[in-house]
Amino acid sequence: MIKEKLYPAIFKRKSVRRFQQEKLDEETLRELMENTTKLTSLDSNIKTEFKLMDSGSVKGLLSIKAPHYLLFFxxxxxxxxxxxxxxxxQMDLLLSSLGIGACWLGLAKPTDKKLKSSGMPFVISLALGKPSEPAHRESRSEFKRKKLSEIFQGEKYASxxxxxxxxxxxxxxxxxxxxxKDNVIHAFCSKKGKIKALLYERMNxxxxxxALCHLWVAAIHDGMQIDFFRASLTEEEIPKNYTYTYSAKILEGGE
Ligand SMILES: Cc1cc2nc3c(=O)[nH]c(=O)nc-3n(C[C@H](O)[C@H](O)[C@H](O)COP(=O)(O)O)c2cc1C
Structure with missing residues (x-):
């Protein structure tokens, strides 16, 4: 299973925005698509579809020129x-573990023809290909991120x-x-003003x-299992200026 490959990638992955335009070989592409069928979903009642597209199939303001795009419907x-x-x-981490460059594309869309190639609405894509810039970070200090204390209240699950x-x-x-709280981690998302909400709510x-994917991958690595669920929290339990999204129950002892 691919899960084991994902953890080390968390600590070295980065967005790759410059690609060699030469295509990845057929075997690699076939394996990548096979891996999309082995992923774990947060909610298996939601039907999804991955499609791999070549350059020229994606348009958009900030579209990055890559030989391939992985589209998610x-x-x-x-x-x-x-x-x-x-x-x-999970695909972003897998690609990083294979040394293949990738970058999430929030604003790009497939061309109309590709858009209609799935019976479901298009959600988001990843640009991918052989990188023409370093594909990995050398150390954790290269990540520009908030401090742990700014995003987490707790101690048991700090790692x-x-x-x-x-x-x-x-x-x-x-x-x-x-x-x-005990063996549960509640996840909250920052509230936005009306204008920012239009731009960011979907993306957030x-x-x-x-973030929940990283939590799940880390828990598996540490021999734990996670049950995701939606809790009914009281107003007092929700931090000010945040909305509640999901909860993760940590089960020690693994799968
Ligand atoms: C949902 C989402 C959408 C993104 N959209 C874009 C994009 O349209 N263009 C781009 O250059 N980077 C995009 N990114 C990449 C982020 O800017 C990047 O992940 C962030 O700055 C952290 O840097 P890192 O990925 O190198 O760690 C997106 C990332 C995510 C998660």
Whole structure:
């Protein structure tokens, strides 16, 4: 299973924005697509689909010129954006572990023809290919991230949360806050004003899924298992200026 490969990638991955334009070989592409069928979803009731597209199939303001794009489509159900982040981040980490460059593309869209190639709405894509810049960071100090104390209240699961702290997010906004209570970690997303919400709300949901993916990968690595669920929290339990998204129950002892 690919899960084991993902943990080390958390500590060295970075967005790669410059690519060699030569295509990856057929075997590598075939294996990548096979791996999309082995991912774990946050909510298996949501139907999803991955499609691999060549350059020229993606348009958009900030589109990055890469030889390939991995497109993600999903049913439009509650939680589908968090689920998208959770699934696609497994691919981002896998690509990094293979030395293949990748970058999330929040604003790019496939061309109309490709858009219609799935029966489901398009959500987001990753640019990918052979990197023409370093594909990895050398040390943790190269990550521009908030301090752990700014995003986490708790202590027992600090080492898991270090992996979450390094998660990528749209415009590096790191909109998350996590509160540990006994063996549960509650995840919250920062509230936005009306104008910012228009721009960021969608992206921030995807970001939350990415952070939960890092939490899940780190827990598995440490021999634990996670059950994700939605809790009913009281107003007092929700930090000011944040909205509640998801909870993770940590089960010691593994799968
Ligand atoms: C949902 C999402 C959307 C993103 N969209 C873009 C984008 O459109 N263009 C881009 O250059 N980078 C994009 N990024 C990459 C982020 O800017 C990047 O992950 C963040 O700055 C942290 O840097 P790192 O990935 O190198 O650790 C996106 C990241 C995420 C998670």
């Amino acid at each position: 999903s049913e439009d159900k509650e939680g589908h954006l968090i689920n998208a982040g959770f699934l696609m981040q 898991l949360m270090e992996a979450v702290r390094l998660a990528p997010s749209g415009t590096n906004s790191q909109p998350w806050y996590f509160v540990e 949901q995807i970001d939350m899924g990415i």
